[in-house]
Amino acid sequence: MNTKFLLRNGLICTFLGASQVIASTLGPLTLWYDQPAALVGKGTYINEALPIGNGKIGALITGGVGKELLRLNENSLWTGDSNPTGDFKTMGEYQSLADLSIELGTTNAPQDYRRSLDLARSEATVSYSINGVSYRREYFASHEAGLLVIRLTADHPASYSGTVALQNTRKGGITQSSTDLLLMKGTLPNGMKYEAQVVIVPEGGNATAHDGIIDFKACNSLLLLVGAGTSYVMDASRKFQGEDPQEAVTQRLANAKKYTFDELRAAHEKDYLALFGRVYLNLGCSTPQQKAMPTDKRRAAAAQITDPELESLLFQYGRYLMISCSRPGGLPANLQGLWNDSNNPPWHSDYHANINIQMNYWPAEVTNLSECHTALFDLVLSQLPVWRETSKVSNDLKTLDGKLSIRGWAIRTSHNIMGGMGWNWDKTANAWYAQHFWEHYAFGCDREYLTTTAYPLMKEVCQYWQDHLKVLPDDRLVVPDCWSPEHGPHEDGVSYSQEILWDLFNNTVQAADALGVDKEFRDQVASARDKLAVPGVGSWGQLLEWMNEKKGDKLLDTPNDHHRHTSHLFGLYPGRQISVALTPKLAAAALVSLKARGDVGDVREWSFAWRCSLYARLHDGDAAEGQIRRFFGATCPNLFGNHPPMQMDGNFGITAAIAEMLLQSHEGGIWLLPALPVNWPEGSVSGLRARGGFEVALTWKGGVLTEAVVSSKSGTKSSVSYYGKKIAINLKTGESRKLNSSDFLDVAR
Numbered sequence: 001m002n003t004k005f006l007l008r009n010g011l012i013c014t015f016l017g018a019s020q021v022i023a024s025t026l027g028p029l030t031l032w033y034d035q036p037a038a039l040v041g042k043g044t045y046i047n048e049a050l051p052i053g054n055g056k057i058g059a060l061i062t063g064g065v066g067k068e069l070l071r072l073n074e075n076s077l078w079t080g081d082s083n084p085t086g087d088f089k090t091m092g093e094y095q096s097l098a099d100l101s102i103e104l105g106t107t108n109a110p111q112d113y114r115r116s117l118d119l120a121r122s123e124a125t126v127s128y129s130i131n132g133v134s135y136r137r138e139y140f141a142s143h144e145a146g147l148l149v150i151r152l153t154a155d156h157p158a159s160y161s162g163t164v165a166l167q168n169t170r171k172g173g174i175t176q177s178s179t180d181l182l183l184m185k186g187t188l189p190n191g192m193k194y195e196a197q198v199v200i201v202p203e204g205g206n207a208t209a210h211d212g213i214i215d216f217k218a219c220n221s222l223l224l225l226v227g228a229g230t231s232y233v234m235d236a237s238r239k240f241q242g243e244d245p246q247e248a249v250t251q252r253l254a255n256a257k258k259y260t261f262d263e264l265r266a267a268h269e270k271d272y273l274a275l276f277g278r279v280y281l282n283l284g285c286s287t288p289q290q291k292a293m294p295t296d297k298r299r300a301a302a303a304q305i306t307d308p309e310l311e312s313l314l315f316q317y318g319r320y321l322m323i324s325c326s327r328p329g330g331l332p333a334n335l336q337g338l339w340n341d342s343n344n345p346p347w348h349s350d351y352h353a354n355i356n357i358q359m360n361y362w363p364a365e366v367t368n369l370s371e372c373h374t375a376l377f378d379l380v381l382s383q384l385p386v387w388r389e390t391s392k393v394s395n396d397l398k399t400l401d402g403k404l405s406i407r408g409w410a411i412r413t414s415h416n417i418m419g420g421m422g423w424n425w426d427k428t429a430n431a432w433y434a435q436h437f438w439e440h441y442a443f444g445c446d447r448e449y450l451t452t453t454a455y456p457l458m459k460e461v462c463q464y465w466q467d468h469l470k471v472l473p474d475d476r477l478v479v480p481d482c483w484s485p486e487h488g489p490h491e492d493g494v495s496y497s498q499e500i501l502w503d504l505f506n507n508t509v510q511a512a513d514a515l516g517v518d519k520e521f522r523d524q525v526a527s528a529r530d531k532l533a534v535p536g537v538g539s540w541g542q543l544l545e546w547m548n549e550k551k552g553d554k555l556l557d558t559p560n561d562h563h564r565h566t567s568h569l570f571g572l573y574p575g576r577q578i579s580v581a582l583t584p585k586l587a588a589a590a591l592v593s594l595k596a597r598g599d600v601g602d603v604r605e606w607s608f609a610w611r612c613s614l615y616a617r618l619h620d621g622d623a624a625e626g627q628i629r630r631f632f633g634a635t636c637p638n639l640f641g642n643h644p645p646m647q648m649d650g651n652f653g654i655t656a657a658i659a660e661m662l663l664q665s666h667e668g669g670i671w672l673l674p675a676l677p678v679n680w681p682e683g684s685v686s687g688l689r690a691r692g693g694f695e696v697a698l699t700w701k702g703g704v705l706t707e708a709v710v711s712s713k714s715g716t717k718s719s720v721s722y723y724g725k726k727i728a729i730n731l732k733t734g735e736s737r738k739l740n741s742s743d744f745l746d747v748a749r
């Protein structure tokens with residue numbers, strides 16, 4: 001019998017026996033389509049295929065009827081090396097791994113075709129019927145088992161005959177077959193070994209592997225287990241080269257074969273829901289017409305008119321993608337996550353440090369996936385030995401007295417996973433990375449992590465900047481010769497770099513205070529923070545992007561500049577130097593700049609996501625929600641952000657932005673519903689995190705907060721504000737406080 005129960009955070013679950021969990025929310029969290037993914041552009045399925053991933057291996061599922069094609073990824077499969085020269089040849093590219101195809105030998109047109117991805121279960125499904133036989137395929141990527149799991153079933157016996165093939169997407173390598181197994185392996189020019197294995201378990205009929213394929217005949221059902229690995233290790237002392245992956249992949253498959261599909265699925269769902277189920281979001285109900293549309297049509301309509309259930313699905317999609325492509329112990333999400341389908345992908349599918357990888361991790365803390373954030377820290381820490389050496393020998397990074405750099409490290413705009421870097425220096429990216437280390441502490445309050453990991457890294461980056469800052473005649477400090485990402489001239493004191501350094505210094509002072517260490521160093525950093533040139537306000541009321549509005553006769557800051565980056569607004573978001581409450585003049589100038597940047601011209605999917613958070617920080621919920629609609633207009637049919645081409649950052653950025661509209665905590669306290677748009681009059685959210693170690697649940701009606709529950713995970717004192725009324729809270733670890741509308745009675749909207 002089915003048992004319904006309410007999960008913590010309001011997810012309604014139905015247990016179908018012990019192994020199957022179906023989680024649903026007020027609006028089902030399912031992307032669905034009435035046809036297979038189509039080939040677009042240069043022969044890519046990336047815009048339409050459905051993504052699954054276990055943090056290490058991923059697949060794009062196309063769902064073809066006569067032929068299922070899955071494009072496989074393994075997130076360490078990179079060409080390139082550690083060479084410090086800083087060019088793309090040595091940085092290399094993130095590779096697609098293999099194509100797994102299942103030929104089903106039918107050319108008949110299907111009926112009732114449906115292809116879907118259920119975010120609440122982390123499972124994709126394809127179903128259709130032909131000549132009275134109903135076919136069903138289920139796919140999931142199990143972090144528990146370390147494998148992809150695929151099952152094909154039908155309601156008539158002996159309905160499956162065909163072949164399975166595994167094709168290397170690059171030249172070289174070999175494919176072998178034996179009994180029930182296909183094995184593809186090869187070695188990249190940099191020495192990295194890679195391997196994929198597919199095991200088939202038929203029920204009824206028979207299956208034989210031969211000549212690099214598996215034939216199956218008259219099977220009732222098929223179970224496919226897919227494993228993959230490379231010899232990469234995140235360890236500079238081993239030159240990032242570890243063991244041949246064969247043994248580990250073989251072992252994972254052997255282990256999984258001991259379990260049934262239902263057992264594997266139950267373990268997968270348990271593991272996934274432990275992360276995904278932490279946050280529940282309801283932004284109100286969509287219309288029956290909206291709900292009836294397949295996702296590709298619906299997201300186009302949502303670019304015009306608010307579709308609240310699709311907006312909450314978009315929020316959860318970012319969380320789904322994060323859990324699927326970024327797990328502790330693994331690599332972080334690159335530009336295409338685990339869903340790159342090319343061997344010379346756009347921007348090398350690299351780690352881009354001037355907005356993109358940072359945006360990938362904006363939702364991690366606030367949407368309660370802080371474990372996923374650790375993949376970024378592990379990568380950065382593993383690269384440091386190489387980055388330090390590179391920085392020491394670079395003539396571009398000389399200290400102000402003209403000597404080669406000794407302390408700390410700097411990075412270029414793009415990097416790989418072996419210490420190698422590509423394009424142009426992004427000198428303050430070191431401090432932007434440091435912000436992520438700090439935020440992990442700010443939300444989680446883990447002193448051990450601050451002591452051993454975050455603070456040493458932040459301190460080292462501060463030391464780099466102590467050696468590199470330029471002193472102006474009036475004693476102000478500026479970052480010399482820097483670039484507002486991909487925009488305008490290289491100048492001293494560009495606002496982007498100044499604001500990032502303010503953030504670094506401010507966070508480091510707070511970190512040293514929290515730990516009670518390094519008094520002298522802490523005071524030096526505090527003094528440097530206070531001497532940093534602060535971005536000015538220009539002639540048309542804008543926040544200046546460069547220190548001087550003009551260069552010679554040329555106006556640098558112009559009101560009709562619609563550049564995609566909003567780098568000079570870093571201090572507003574994700575930084576905290578600029579805020580409505582604490583620096584109202586700078587916040588007003590930031591609003592002028594943001595409006596001028598607009599949402600036409602050189603805007604990309606990630607631009608809308610950033611602008612959404614910026615409006616949220618300016619407490620303009622309607623403008624923020626407008627950016628969500630613009631974001632829908634810049635998505636692919638599978639809801640991936642469409643730069644073009646597909647890029648993951650916008651998906652993560654928009655998830656963080658929606659959280660930022662509902663809850664903020666960057667000004668020393670917790671602010672409830674700071675940017676609620678009129679289009680979300682009624683709703684609720686639970687499981688969002690606030691700095692200081694809090695979890696927050698909120699309910700609102702008629703655009704007004706009706707209840708808030710603030711739970712403390714670390715016993716920190718704080719305050720809760722709602723429309724100007726501030727309530728002090730002093731909870732012990734594990735305690736909660738419920739606030740309802742009467743606590744905020746004198747709040748007038």
Ligand code: FUC
Pocket residue numbers: 335347352354355356486564604643647
């Ligand atoms: C940044 C952006 C581009 C693109 C690239 C991957 O450099 O300016 O728009 O997103 O990263």
